[in-house]
Every structure is written in C-alpha cells, then in structure tokens.
Amino acid sequence: MLNDLAKVLLTKEQIDTRVAELGAQISRDYAGKDLVAICILKGALHFMADLTRQITIPLSIDFMAISSYGAGTKTSGVVRILQDLDSSIADRHVLIVEDIVDSGLTLKYLVDNLSSRRPASLKIVTLLDKPARRAVAIAPHYNGFDIPDEFVVGYGLDYDEKYRNLPFIGVLKPEIYQK
Ligand code: IMP
Numbered sequence: 001m002l003n004d005l006a007k008v009l010l011t012k013e014q015i016d017t018r019v020a021e022l023g024a025q026i027s028r029d030y031a032g033k034d035l036v037a038i039c040i041l042k043g044a045l046h047f048m049a050d051l052t053r054q055i056t057i058p059l060s061i062d063f064m065a066i067s068s069y070g071a072g073t074k075t076s077g078v079v080r081i082l083q084d085l086d087s088s089i090a091d092r093h094v095l096i097v098e099d100i101v102d103s104g105l106t107l108k109y110l111v112d113n114l115s116s117r118r119p120a121s122l123k124i125v126t127l128l129d130k131p132a133r134r135a136v137a138i139a140p141h142y143n144g145f146d147i148p149d150e151f152v153v154g155y156g157l158d159y160d161e162k163y164r165n166l167p168f169i170g171v172l173k174p175e176i177y178q179k
Contacts, residue, residue: 001163005170009152010145015127018144019047022125023054026095026142030087031057033093034120038085040110041065042164043099046156047144054093062086068106079109094119099156100128102142103135110158111138128152128169151177 037059039048052061065083094114101107107124114122125142132149151174153159154166159177161169 001166004163004173005153006150006171006173007146008168009150010155010169015144015168019050019127021052022142022144025057026051026125027054027056027169028134030055030059030093030095032167033057034096035092035093036087036089037061037095037097038089038114039063040099040106040137041083041098043156043158044097044127045164047096047099051125060087060092060106062089064110066106066110068160079106081113086131089114089119090115091118091120093121094123096122096124098124098126098140100130100152101126101138101140101149102130104134104138107140108136108138127155 013014035057037048037052038060039045041063042065044091052059062085063083064081064085066079067082070077096110098107111122117145123141127142127144129146130145130149150171151159153163153172154169156168157169158164159172
C-alpha cells in the first residue's frame, strides 16, 4: 500500500492533535444541547470514532451511508442514500461528520435532505477541506485541515475501497488512478 503513495500529507500525530482541538471546541459550543452526531459512511468512520471520544458532553450517534463516486476520483453529483438514519432528528442539534469536502455536491445534498427533517440546528464538521475545488457555495462550520487539490487516501478515505485502514493521510500517486 505504501508504494502507492506519493507522500504523507498528515501524520497520525497531526490528526490526533487537531481532532482533540475540534472535540474541545464542539464540547464548548454544544454544552447543554441535545446533540446528535451523524457519521457519513464509509469515509468518516475513523474521524467519527476519534472525534466523538474527544467530545466531553453527552451525545447520540447515528449513521448514514451514501454513495457518490463509483470507482473514479470525481463526484458525479448524483448522491444515493444507501442507509438512512435510525432515529428522528426533529428538534435536535445535528452535527454532520464528514471526511472531506471537495466539490461540495455531496454535502449540499445532505444538508438539503437533513434540513427538511426539521432539526433544531444543522452544522457540519469535516476533517479535510479542498476549498479550491468547490462547485457549490457551501462551507463546513468546523474544519480540521485545508488541503491542496490532490487525491488523498487513508484514515477512512479510499480509492476504489482501498487504503481506508492507513492510520495517516497520504497523497495517492496519480498513476494509480490514471491507469
Ligand atoms: P464532493 O461531493 O465532491 O464534495 O465529494 C465528497 C466525497 O467525495 C467525500 O465524502 C469523499 O468520500 C470523496 N472524496 C473527495 N475527495 C476525495 C479524496 O481526495 N480522496 C478520497 N475521497 C475523496
């Protein structure tokens, strides 16, 4: 797997430090509120697990599985819900936990979809943001790192379902996805 990477972009230590900061900030911002954190599967799996353990206030967790890519490296804009939430989010404070915001199309779809269920509030936390690639006007409320326009894998992020288990974030060699 390591041979497929051009470089390490973010080490495990850098990720852990930033995730702890985000957890502390979210704990402060949501103190006294009925918080539900929604993990967007599969990419946000590791971020969700680490972030929620850094949040010191009570919360519920739920999961939504969506698909937007197929095997390529660009979003089609067509988002499919593969698995929906277990519980109602009406009147609750919802935090969407995402791995990366790229074009923003996936998030726009999710925000529109979840807003229609009448949450008390709806915010987004993403580990990574590629602002240079944005196609729709949408900004996460909490963001771990801005990254350049490169295809990254690891810490939950995949290419063709591989590399999710790397404990750090690396840049995939272009020849892997240009094959
Ligand atoms: P968007 O709809 O273009 O913003 O794409 C968001 C989704 O695409 C993310 O939730 C990821 O699953 C995937 N994605 C975007 N960029 C990358 C990347 O660099 N590596 C792996 N997955 C990515």
